[in-house]
Amino acid sequence: MNTPTSPAGITKQTSILASNKLIRNTYILLSMTLAFSALTAGASMMFNLPHPGFLITMVGYFGLLFLTTKFRNSGLGLVFVFALTGFMGFTLGPIINMYLKLPNGSELVMNALGATAVTFVGLSAYALTTRKDFSFLGGFLMAGIIVAFLAGIGAYFLEMQGLSLVVSAMFVVLMAGLILFQTSAMVNGGETNYIMATITLYVSIYNLFTSLLHLMGVMGDD
Numbered sequence: 001m002n003t004p005t006s007p008a009g010i011t012k013q014t015s016i017l018a019s020n021k022l023i024r025n026t027y028i029l030l031s032m033t034l035a036f037s038a039l040t041a042g043a044s045m046m047f048n049l050p051h052p053g054f055l056i057t058m059v060g061y062f063g064l065l066f067l068t069t070k071f072r073n074s075g076l077g078l079v080f081v082f083a084l085t086g087f088m089g090f091t092l093g094p095i096i097n098m099y100l101k102l103p104n105g106s107e108l109v110m111n112a113l114g115a116t117a118v119t120f121v122g123l124s125a126y127a128l129t130t131r132k133d134f135s136f137l138g139g140f141l142m143a144g145i146i147v148a149f150l151a152g153i154g155a156y157f158l159e160m161q162g163l164s165l166v167v168s169a170m171f172v173v174l175m176a177g178l179i180l181f182q183t184s185a186m187v188n189g190g191e192t193n194y195i196m197a198t199i200t201l202y203v204s205i206y207n208l209f210t211s212l213l214h215l216m217g218v219m220g221d222d
Contacts, residue, residue: 022186037086041089061088064084065084068195069196102217119176127179144174165218168212176208
């Protein structure tokens with residue numbers, strides 16, 4: 001039987017403390033990046049700025065994601081985290097503006113936002129309290145995200161509304177799974193870098209919100 005003073009007990013206690021610190025730092029940074037993203041989204045909405053377009057969005061996202069990953073163990077990583085989330089908020093503003101122009105636009109945006117918040121909090125709480133290991137979802141999520149991303153590109157360029165709805169539905173399921181996967185990784189030691197954990201959760205929330213907004217808009221005949 002291991003006691004707190006035995007090597008195994010000390011190792012386990014150290015691991016729990018490290019996990020708790022990682023979770024705390026991740027959620028603090030996530031809340032800050034979400035607030036900053038909301039600020040840049042609000043600014044783009046206020047000035048009624050046009051969407052930068054598919055190409056600029058992809059180059060900006062993947063470029064900043066690469067830099068964030070490269071410098072994840074240094075102070076520059078924090079700079080690029082805010083640059084990435086601020087940029088994504090900037091691209092979100094015109095999308096929200098488009099929905100707000102609809103007759104029930106405000107209701108759609110609030111419903112999508114509320115559903116996103118409930119889903120994120122519920123799944124995160126479940127993974128944190130049960131401490132279940134969802135690492136088995138890794139391969140499925142990776143393959144699913146790649147398929148959905150490529151299908152989304154096809155739907156965009158071919159202007160296939162039906163396919164875009166399928167892609168949005170896929171992303172809702174995949175992002176829910178990614179929240180479970182990432183939270184579980186923080187709890188069970190599969191993730192040790194709070195910057196990368198923050199980015200993964202932020203992207204999950206962003207894609208979950210935009211996908212739900214799209215689906216709710218279509219279901220509302222808009």
